[in-house]
Amino acid sequence: xxxxKLTALxxxxxxxxxxxxxxxxxYEISEMAYAVALGIDKGEQxxxxxxxxxxxxxxxxGQSEEGxxxxxxxxxxxxxxxxxxxxxxxxxxxxxxxxxxxxxQTKLLVFSSEYAAENITEILRVLMxxxxxxxxxxxxxxxxxxxxxxxEVQPSLEANPSKFYTLLFSKKNSNYIPxxxxxxxxxxxxxxxxEGALPLCGTAQADNEEGSNRKQSAILxxxxxxxxxxxxxxxxxxxxLALFRGGSLAALLPSRGxxxxxxxIGTFKPAYYHIPSDMAxxxxxxxxxxxxRRPVIRVTLTNDKPNIKISFDxxxxxxxxxxxxxxxxxxxxxxxxxxxxxxxDVEQFLYETAQTARADxxxxxxxxxxxxxxxxxxxxxxWPERYSSSSFDVHVxxxxxxxxxxxxxxx
Amino acid sequence: xxxxxxxxxxxxxxxSILMNALIVKIILGFPQQLSGRAGSALWLSSLLSxxxxxxxxxxxxxxxxxxxxxxxYDIAQRVGGRPLRxxxxxxxxxxxxxxxxxxxxxxxxxxxxxTPYAIPPLLATLLIAVVMGITAYRGIEGLARxxxxxxxxxxxxxxxxxxxxxxxxxxxxxxxxxxLGAANTVWQGVRHVTSYSDVLVxxxxxxxxxxxxxxRRTALWGVNLSTLFIVLANLSYILSLxxxxxxxxxxxxxxxxxxxxxxxxxxxxxxxxxxxWMLSSTLYLCLSFVLLVRAIGDGYGxxxxxxxxxxxIFCILVLNYLPHxxxxxxxxxxxxxxxMSIPGLALPVVLLIIARLFTNRKEGRL
Numbered sequence: 165x166x167x168x169k170l171t172a173l174x175x176x177x178x179x180x181x182x183x184x185x186x187x188x189x190x191y192e193i194s195e196m197a198y199a200v201a202l203g204i205d206k207g208e209q210x211x212x213x214x215x216x217x218x219x220x221x222x223x224x225x226g227q228s229e230e231g232x233x234x235x236x237x238x239x240x241x242x243x244x245x246x247x248x249x250x251x252x253x254x255x256x257x258x259x260x261x262x263x264x265x266x267x268x269q270t271k272l273l274v275f276s277s278e279y280a281a282e283n284i285t286e287i288l289r290v291l292m293x294x295x296x297x298x299x300x301x302x303x304x305x306x307x308x309x310x311x312x313x314x315x316e317v318q319p320s321l322e323a324n325p326s327k328f329y330t331l332l333f334s335k336k337n338s339n340y341i342p343x344x345x346x347x348x349x350x351x352x353x354x355x356x357x358x359e360g361a362l363p364l365c366g367t368a369q370a371d372n373e374e375g376s377n378r379k380q381s382a383i384l385x386x387x388x389x390x391x392x393x394x395x396x397x398x399x400x401x402x403x404x405l406a407l408f409r410g411g412s413l414a415a416l417l418p419s420r421g422x423x424x425x426x427x428x429i430g431t432f433k434p435a436y437y438h439i440p441s442d443m444a445x446x447x448x449x450x451x452x453x454x455x456x457r458r459p460v461i462r463v464t465l466t467n468d469k470p471n472i473k474i475s476f477d478x479x480x481x482x483x484x485x486x487x488x489x490x491x492x493x494x495x496x497x498x499x500x501x502x503x504x505x506x507x508x509d510v511e512q513f514l515y516e517t518a519q520t521a522r523a524d525x526x527x528x529x530x531x532x533x534x535x536x537x538x539x540x541x542x543x544x545x546x547w548p549e550r551y552s553s554s555s556f557d558v559h560v561x562x563x564x565x566x567x568x569x570x571x572x573x574x575x
Numbered sequence: 576x577x578x579x580x581x582x583x584x585x586x587x588x589x590x591s592i593l594m595n596a597l598i599v600k601i602i603l604g605f606p607q608q609l610s611g612r613a614g615s616a617l618w619l620s621s622l623l624s625x626x627x628x629x630x631x632x633x634x635x636x637x638x639x640x641x642x643x644x645x646x647x648y649d650i651a652q653r654v655g656g657r658p659l660r661x662x663x664x665x666x667x668x669x670x671x672x673x674x675x676x677x678x679x680x681x682x683x684x685x686x687x688x689x690t691p692y693a694i695p696p697l698l699a700t701l702l703i704a705v706v707m708g709i710t711a712y713r714g715i716e717g718l719a720r721x722x723x724x725x726x727x728x729x730x731x732x733x734x735x736x737x738x739x740x741x742x743x744x745x746x747x748x749x750x751x752x753x754x755l756g757a758a759n760t761v762w763q764g765v766r767h768v769t770s771y772s773d774v775l776v777x778x779x780x781x782x783x784x785x786x787x788x789x790x791r792r793t794a795l796w797g798v799n800l801s802t803l804f805i806v807l808a809n810l811s812y813i814l815s816l817x818x819x820x821x822x823x824x825x826x827x828x829x830x831x832x833x834x835x836x837x838x839x840x841x842x843x844x845x846x847x848x849x850x851x852w853m854l855s856s857t858l859y860l861c862l863s864f865v866l867l868v869r870a871i872g873d874g875y876g877x878x879x880x881x882x883x884x885x886x887x888i889f890c891i892l893v894l895n896y897l898p899h900x901x902x903x904x905x906x907x908x909x910x911x912x913x914x915m916s917i918p919g920l921a922l923p924v925v926l927l928i929i930a931r932l933f934t935n936r937k938e939g940r941l
Contacts, residue, residue, distance in 0.1 A: 268843075295688065295690075351816070355817055357747070530745070530748075533750035533751055534750045534751075534752075536750070538753050538756045539751050539755050540755070541751065542751050
């Protein structure tokens, strides 16, 4: 009996070893071409240009601190083709390469602004349903061709391009771009009460003397990707906000727009904020601003017109202040000044996005849905059309907690 | 009348069996189907179904009070003699045959869809079929023990997925509150009681339980705990994925597991989902198949019923390949749920009421 059981166990073990743990369907890492970024541009004759950026694992290992033999050359390479859809492109590119294309390590999707001006909802749906592409993949809009952006990217301070993109687009220390993943973009683009927003990326441009206003704005940290002044050491930039409406690109906003967007959706990271001085012309009060809690949003309808109330609760450190403005005993005046400035900025941002771009980037529509009993009633209200006639009531509370003798860097 | 089963198992085993039979539906795609019909009120409809089912099971347990140790076939025989016993067995057999075929197809297709490097579906199908065959041959005892070990693991994995997706919840996804309308929400709630039809296993396994207290506790705990998991899974799904997009994706629990991340780098935690998927569906398939083979023996009074194992496996394998796609299989599964509610919910209630009336008359109460 024991012998029988042992034989049965051994047979089971052998069967499992052969059928379940075999190498028949396994793939070696060295046989894979891991794409770290996917760029999509508008192509000729209703087609698209798909660009894949591949990582070279051996070169990454050679350049990393962990060691490995030093390898010459770039840690990434680029390949692109024009095709009718992503899967045809993958077929074409897969046919060219010796290795099998794998998208499981893709960290960045870049759409050129020209391509994004058309409807991207379908490609997002396709990508979301693909089991290789992760929902947490970052997405961005390039102000230049996506292929050109990917060509110019030189991962600096980080040898691993995958980690470089993760660090760059998850931005834990800056508000100059929104942090948007494929999943969030897909949910926003397909929602009836919110529109998508993506970070802008681009290649560094030569300084343009004609655009002096833009230059003035850029040196105060308000610029589009590619518009920073006299940049050295980086060929690419990320800054600004691409706003969608119904799945199509509706407007591009500079980095200040992205800051205000982050503030409105409650993802504002502690950062320096410039407030123009009332008394000293050309000078600024600099605050290290921190969002204490997510903004409180209330949407009501008056004669079918949306009235939106949004309240911010902010804390700040006073970093720099012209002597004319500063009275240590009267921080209330500074608080009021900061509140007025931020309120004006937010109102301008909200009216501009509502009336010019006609896009509910903040997602007020999601809050408006509470006012409807059923989905049919909500659809009949046609929020995307009515949003442009919204009125905004912005309340800002700023509390300067100290004058920054010991300053937190905010990062 | 009925034969007392020699093998008995405890409350933990019986509750595990019942819970897996009910919970496997949410793993195989129930939230997606319901969300298409109930909209953002998906959770409300499923809560209503759960509450209704709790009331139904309470009623059934009350009605079962006088029939300790009797399975559905025994009660059918008491009401209508051997012909009704055979009819009941046929209804159960057909329901289990259809459900097993669809569940097998969904389990294998789901496994292929969820893994980047697909396991050959034929190999997976054959492996599961072999396991089902061995289980039917070896009997229910081992299966009950395996349930007792693995169902807690399945529940733990499910709870893990539901808890760690909470970072992606958007409360506003719950609005409009009544989804596709208040009346529709209530109707879908009532209609989806049929998704609890697998409670049938409880009435087929009664002879294996020690006493009526165990049966009562298994029924109430099993149904109520399953309801809790089903409602939470539906709630998590709608909070993570707004309507109408939530009805676009198959394998909702897999979709939830894909969005779990810890920091920027710990991802791909859907790996948890694969054992959850395979364990839950394989246990369910084995149980259905064991009960199917036993239906032949118990229902028609065939002594050497285990000889039916191979033909039954063959039938399931043939039926499993009839739907041309996973979506067709899911739609057929939804329709089978409605049919399954005849032997699973309607028949036990009717038989129990009639049997109770007979018993009361015999006792001189009527």
